[in-house]
Amino acid sequence: MEISRVLIDNEKMRTLYHFHGGIHPPSNKSQSTQVAIARAPLPSRLVVPLHQHAGEAAKPIVQVGDHVLKGQLIGMPDGFVSSAVHAPTSGTITAIDMQLIAHPSGLPNLCATLIPDGKEEWIPHKAIDYRDHSSAELQQLLRMAGVVGLGGAAFPSDIKLRIGKQKITSLILNGAECEPYITCDDMLMRERAAEIVQGAEMLRFMLDASEVLIGIEDNKPEAIAALKQAIADRGMNHEVVAIPTIYPGGSAKQLIRVLTGLEVPSGKLPTDIGVQCFNVATAYSVYRAFAQGEPLLSRIVTIAGNVRQAQNYEALIGTPIDELIALGVALPDTNGYIMGGPMMGIPLPAVHVPVVKATNCVIAASDRLFPPPPPALPCIRCTRCVEVCPADLQPQDLFWFAQSKEFGRAQAFSLFDCIECGACSYVCPSHIPLVQYYRFAKSEIRAREHDKQLADQARERHEYREHRIEREKQEKADKLAAKEKAAQAAKLNSLQQPTPQQQAELADLEAHRAHIRELAQSGVEHPED
């Protein structure tokens, strides 16, 4: 294992490791860290999607016209991997219908629309002492508090805490924030470090982890200092580790590698190697859920890019993004909006879509900031993509296979180990949208596997039906045969064994015949004659 450097930290030596590749895009972070996090004003309406997390959508439990309180449950978790959704403020539910949301598919999704009454009236809620509860109880509380990963994937946190018999050595808090423009975690760490380290302690308690490592890229000295101070103030032994600034150093698997030297095996989870990883903002939400009894109602969103004033806002979930953008004032040549960073973000289908739990950043785009790429040229196999791939893949080969639809070979060349970080596309001198090809190949493979599954099920169903019809026919035939046999047997029986009535008749008949014989033998005249 390659050791990149040794860092002396808190008088302890921690060896940092290196992952292959990575890039150094312009960070563009300083624009949005000049001023403190501001609380976004209460918007005119809130559109709360019921499916903001990985897994199954929450089931709506309110009706149109209902008056709800701030923090009131409006979507019940439905399914194993699911999470709760709450009313971000008090007001009236005016619609529960399909609305456009920020999703790569661009398809609408079920949302509850809430018109705030402006009173911010809370539902009764209370803090708990996490030490009085079992890990299972705390997981259930987080599920009902709607706590999900705030790094972007929005995976329900309670599932990640459900570790079974696995022993967790290291709990890693991800404060790397490697994508350009995004500073929501940086500002949260600077301003709310105490809450984060307490949230980390709660997570450590639930996982029974031996150590807590907080990985922060070394371009955030203020955040590093703030967290170290907060840890020292509480006499904790969590360790803040400054890691080299390199994209995608904040990808969970790469961060784990840098901090521990371990590679999460392909297709496995970090818990399989005794590590679990949470975003710093998730730790903050855990703290709010336990120490203040507040479900996840808001998050920090960076507004950046082509705006007059880039800044971080604490925004309620469901806030229409255009109302947030208006606070930063988009410049006139703005021609689109990106949710997330410029490396992995998605273009917004419309600027009025709501802030969701996964919305870490909204970037106003313009041709000046993001010039449209020149037309793609053929791949010249220069392998600049190989040099930067953090998953040690051969992007040029995967591109070739995806382009020629050789999906089997793409899979054999570990397509599904691609984390879609976009480093390959970033450096490609032919300007080939490589990641787009990988997404296409992955979705095709998934669709084919799904189709195959459906086809298998259909075939099994059909075969079973055929089998059943055959069996029924056979049974019918058997039944008929049995009936016929029974009838014949009955006939035979009736001949051999007459009924008592018949026996009586037969006896009479016999007696009568015997009498005639007697008369004939005696030769006497017939009495009737």
Add this chain to the structure above:
Amino acid sequence: MLFSPFISKPDNVSQIMLKVLLALLPGIALYVWYFGPAILVSITLASLTALGTEALMLRLRNRPIAPFLKDNSALLTGWLLALSIPPLAPWWLIVVGTAFAIAVAKHLYGGLGNNLFNPAMVGYAVLIISFPMQMTHWIAPHGLGQIELGFFDQLEYIFLGVLPHNATLDAITMATPLDTLKTHLHLDQSVQQILDMPIYGQLAGHGSEMVAWGFLCGGLYLLATRIISWHIPVAYLGTLFVIAGIFHLLDPGHYVAPLFHWFSGAAMLGAFFILTDPVSSPTTNKGRLIFAAGAGLITYLIRAFGGFPDGTAFATLLMNICVPLIVLYTQPKVFGKKSPKDNPVHKEGRP
């Protein structure tokens, strides 16, 4: 603005190719210094032919012409071929070679990025097999020829095939240092005797060794700007050095010293400019080492024991054939897998 990533590094294929062309300039300058300006004529002819053939083939293949003409890849093919063949040759030699390289070796295989073989080396192979006579007429360096032609005399010969009345072709051309070595070894002279001949300089051929230095400098520039990686030049020159060194140690009278091989023929050009063509060389680092070591071995075998004076072109072409196989067997370990042979996993990890 359709999909991520929305930013990219300001870099493009035509800039990369342009830097490679620039890296050839020191070698070309020294070429002109020692052998006169004829090489500039053949480079010009090669450039025009390359661009013309490229445009024609793109048109025939219904591909956009402008973006591909601007990528500089056809120019590079033309320049490399021009630098591989004698500059004082009939004009049609470089034209035929370049046209074949672009039309057949590049476009019939699918154009930029799809050629299995290095197009310039295919052009070279076609010329040396079809026109062996014209391919042996190398200009003598300054001060070594019986008569030296002026620039206009050279032009006259290239385009009209006419030499000044007092000159013969033999008087103005000579065998290459590698060729001379081979011929005289066959005459049972020892290496030491042969190297005392005036056509030899410090390390190899007088003049040509300096051109090789020029290509070495350009190659170091390519390494410094990370346009090429070290694997191919190091493995190629290293293998050539080690094998030549072993033979030289065994029989110094019959086998010339390794540095002679480095600075003769197309070794430097091949190490930094020809074998490193990304399209026709392996994409894995281990594969690059195997590929270049194989080319080094074949180059030496052809030079020491084969029928042709130099072996770089055929070594390149022979190793080009092996590239797909080499790449398949030198796949690196993927993140999270135990070994390169680890079975592909079809499901994705949870976020």
